[in-house]
Amino acid sequence: MKQPIGQSMLRDPDELACLKALEQKILWLSSWMIHHANHIRPNQDGLKVGGHQASSASLATIMTALYFSVLRPEDRVAVKPHASPVYHAIQYLLGRQTREKLVDFRAMGGAQSYPSRTKDTDDVDFSTGSVGLGVAQTLFSSIVQDYVKAHGWMKDRPKGRMISLVGDAEMDEGNIYEALLEGWKQGLRDCWWVVDYNRQSLDAVIREGLWEKLEAIFKNFGWEVVIIKYGSLMQQAFAEEGGEALRQWIDQCPNPLYAALCFQGGAAFRKRLLDEIGDQGPVAALLERRSDDELLALMSNLGGHDLGCLLDAFESIDHDRPVCFIAYTIKGIGLPFQGHKDNHAGLMTATQIEAWRERIGIRQGHEWDAFEASLRPEAELRRFLQQVPFAQGPDRRLKAATYAVPETLAFRAEKSMATQQGFGLILHELAGSDHKMADRIVTCAPDVTVSTNLGGWVNRRKLFARDSVADLFRKEKIPSTFVWDFSPSGQHIELGIAEMNLFILLSALGLSHSINGERLLPIGTLYDPFIMRGLDALNYACYQDARFMVVATPSGITLSPEGGAHQSIATPLIGMAQDGLASFEPAFVDELAVMMRWGFDYMQRGEDAHGDDHTQSAIPWLRDSKGGSVYFRLSTRAVEQIQRPMTETLEHDILAGGYWLRRPGPNPDCVVVAMGAVVPEAIAAVGELGAGFRDIGLLVVTSADRLNAGWSAAERARQRGGQVEPSHIEQLIGALPSHCGLVSVLDGHPATLGWIGSVAGHRMAALGVEHFGQAGSLQDLYRTYRVDKTAIIEAAQSLRASIHRPRPIWQR
Numbered sequence: 001m002k003q004p005i006g007q008s009m010l011r012d013p014d015e016l017a018c019l020k021a022l023e024q025k026i027l028w029l030s031s032w033m034i035h036h037a038n039h040i041r042p043n044q045d046g047l048k049v050g051g052h053q054a055s056s057a058s059l060a061t062i063m064t065a066l067y068f069s070v071l072r073p074e075d076r077v078a079v080k081p082h083a084s085p086v087y088h089a090i091q092y093l094l095g096r097q098t099r100e101k102l103v104d105f106r107a108m109g110g111a112q113s114y115p116s117r118t119k120d121t122d123d124v125d126f127s128t129g130s131v132g133l134g135v136a137q138t139l140f141s142s143i144v145q146d147y148v149k150a151h152g153w154m155k156d157r158p159k160g161r162m163i164s165l166v167g168d169a170e171m172d173e174g175n176i177y178e179a180l181l182e183g184w185k186q187g188l189r190d191c192w193w194v195v196d197y198n199r200q201s202l203d204a205v206i207r208e209g210l211w212e213k214l215e216a217i218f219k220n221f222g223w224e225v226v227i228i229k230y231g232s233l234m235q236q237a238f239a240e241e242g243g244e245a246l247r248q249w250i251d252q253c254p255n256p257l258y259a260a261l262c263f264q265g266g267a268a269f270r271k272r273l274l275d276e277i278g279d280q281g282p283v284a285a286l287l288e289r290r291s292d293d294e295l296l297a298l299m300s301n302l303g304g305h306d307l308g309c310l311l312d313a314f315e316s317i318d319h320d321r322p323v324c325f326i327a328y329t330i331k332g333i334g335l336p337f338q339g340h341k342d343n344h345a346g347l348m349t350a351t352q353i354e355a356w357r358e359r360i361g362i363r364q365g366h367e368w369d370a371f372e373a374s375l376r377p378e379a380e381l382r383r384f385l386q387q388v389p390f391a392q393g394p395d396r397r398l399k400a401a402t403y404a405v406p407e408t409l410a411f412r413a414e415k416s417m418a419t420q421q422g423f424g425l426i427l428h429e430l431a432g433s434d435h436k437m438a439d440r441i442v443t444c445a446p447d448v449t450v451s452t453n454l455g456g457w458v459n460r461r462k463l464f465a466r467d468s469v470a471d472l473f474r475k476e477k478i479p480s481t482f483v484w485d486f487s488p489s490g491q492h493i494e495l496g497i498a499e500m501n502l503f504i505l506l507s508a509l510g511l512s513h514s515i516n517g518e519r520l521l522p523i524g525t526l527y528d529p530f531i532m533r534g535l536d537a538l539n540y541a542c543y544q545d546a547r548f549m550v551v552a553t554p555s556g557i558t559l560s561p562e563g564g565a566h567q568s569i570a571t572p573l574i575g576m577a578q579d580g581l582a583s584f585e586p587a588f589v590d591e592l593a594v595m596m597r598w599g600f601d602y603m604q605r606g607e608d609a610h611g612d613d614h615t616q617s618a619i620p621w622l623r624d625s626k627g628g629s630v631y632f633r634l635s636t637r638a639v640e641q642i643q644r645p646m647t648e649t650l651e652h653d654i655l656a657g658g659y660w661l662r663r664p665g666p667n668p669d670c671v672v673v674a675m676g677a678v679v680p681e682a683i684a685a686v687g688e689l690g691a692g693f694r695d696i697g698l699l700v701v702t703s704a705d706r707l708n709a710g711w712s713a714a715e716r717a718r719q720r721g722g723q724v725e726p727s728h729i730e731q732l733i734g735a736l737p738s739h740c741g742l743v744s745v746l747d748g749h750p751a752t753l754g755w756i757g758s759v760a761g762h763r764m765a766a767l768g769v770e771h772f773g774q775a776g777s778l779q780d781l782y783r784t785y786r787v788d789k790t791a792i793i794e795a796a797q798s799l800r801a802s803i804h805r806p807r808p809i810w811q812r
């Protein structure tokens, strides 16, 4: 175990005194924010506060040391979710957060419960909230920084450290270990994780000896591990006679007992220590020399609460290898419920906080004042704050150029092709082009590069690694379709299979314009069903407003012989429901080319979101001016392509969500609405129905997401009394006669298109897949799950018949 010692003795006492004063301020302000939100403001708006206070206190010293001394402007931090009040209080002292936002903590428009890049206004580097994800984000951001540097785009900007403040129970999240393994493969640098080792989770006290497991894991992956266990008071006491016995007792004390004694106080510690090691004379004398309060101060002086020790530890790092700091802390330090196992949602009573206010001399009505009753004079603290290195840099949100998208995305067309194949061909052409935009594309895949058709692109643009490694098979002249050359200028990041890592990497790549001031256009490919494996990370990436393209392929039961484990059902609904993600499902490759072209542009739109609240603003529907990420759900089914010119109207309709492949006549009985790989079934069904069904039409849906979003936004505007143009789906089907039935079909959950019946009040039969698939031929599966031509015909016939059928009893 490495315990940095000594240097703190040499530290400038004034610096330490200012830091101490700021630490006290932060603890007060963050506690007051929580208290205010819970005890004072609820009288107005009834808000309740969850766990924050104990978790925040736990990190207050560590964050003081980092933000006011160690961090440089180029460093980026993911702050443990429940330390949000501490983060905002620090920004307030640095003049980067307003008092109003603190007053409105957790209320509409106020500082967010969990640090948020998009909703907060004080330059949160990485959003956190879903534990584990922010941690991994720092690791991948460091890899992205290396990517930008290796491509020669860092200019004179220094590299930053990517730092995560991690809860010890947060370390239970599996995605952290997936990231660790990937970081090791990619030669991770400039990444620090600081574990707030308070040995408490939400529910309870954590297992003994976790630190040893963590230490072994991190060392195994090539990280330096620094354990910050004993504060300077402890170190001094250990040097006294009897001190060694005290140290041994501390080391052997079970976590729950230590926590309980911290809660009970100095007298309880004394009694316990005397009972257990007091028969050794020097120990009794050591204890004797301290009052109960002094003894509690000694026993709660763990390294994570000792500014000098923390600074020593952070400053001792003189290399860019990744470092894990395990800082011992006490959850709720300094608060009445410190160490209590139930303290996660603990709040001080009004009496307790009043007593604290009086004790530290803050006048009533001056609770929010930054320098009220500080431990150091205001002028000195102001001077100190002005020279804090972290706050010296320019705007933390960097700006990046946008890249014009080619007029058309070309591909070598074949008579019959699959959308996945088309995707590969489009990228292959881009790889061979000299478009500036192509240089900004970074592809990545979790071990499915070849099987998602990225091979052509990778052959031309190579794999990324900081050090060049030539493809051994090529060197040995062994024939292979794929060139596996790694180089610092490569544009493909090959990941291991973990899909969480794919989405967190996309999140990091997709924020490069803001974090590194250099725009990247990330494309991640994976099998569609495995979106679910990384779904929380995908959601998190979108929540941070990262910009990327997800190409999920293959999808649905169309993947017939592969069986139910690989066939996705719910993903079209995910695509619709995920905010910040525009989703598309093309049937033909020319549609995909239009969508991808649009996607590259959409990914670059809008200002870096910062404190936005689009529930309040008049953002136009579909976030078109704001931009976002895109998701294409593709297929391996080869489909006969339509030879057609890509007119402006068709292009518009594809992007708005759908177009008439066969426009209905004036008085149709039925219209078929089809999306994706099953469009050929719909074409065949409509062809057959044509004879008996007059005026039948076929609507191809290219984006259920955008079609639906456009409709609901128009509806919402009307509900508020606005005059709005009919949305795209209203324009498409609004004129259909009311007796016309709609049959929708897709290779995914039927609810994806089922809503279309309500747009203009048409009866509807929604076909799609609701149950796990299985292995079989495409036609067997389409028939069994009722998305084939016959099912469409039967549904159309049933709908037509139903109009003459008496209504069932429950409808009368």
Ligand SMILES: Cc1ncc(C[n+]2csc(CCOP(=O)(O)OP(=O)(O)O)c2C)c(N)n1
Residues within 6 Å of the ligand: 054, 055, 056, 058, 081, 082, 129, 130, 131, 166, 167, 168, 169, 170, 171, 196, 198, 200, 201, 202, 203, 331, 344
């Ligand atoms: C993915 C996820 N699961 C559950 C939670 C709820 N949760 C928030 S904090 C927490 C416990 C955190 O303990 P620890 O990481 O040790 O932080 P501490 O509060 O001790 O500082 C839990 C379970 C969450 N935020 N995210």
Ligand SMILES: [Mg+2]
Residues within 6 Å of the ligand: 167, 168, 169, 196, 197, 198, 199, 200, 201, 331
């Ligand atoms: Mg904890």
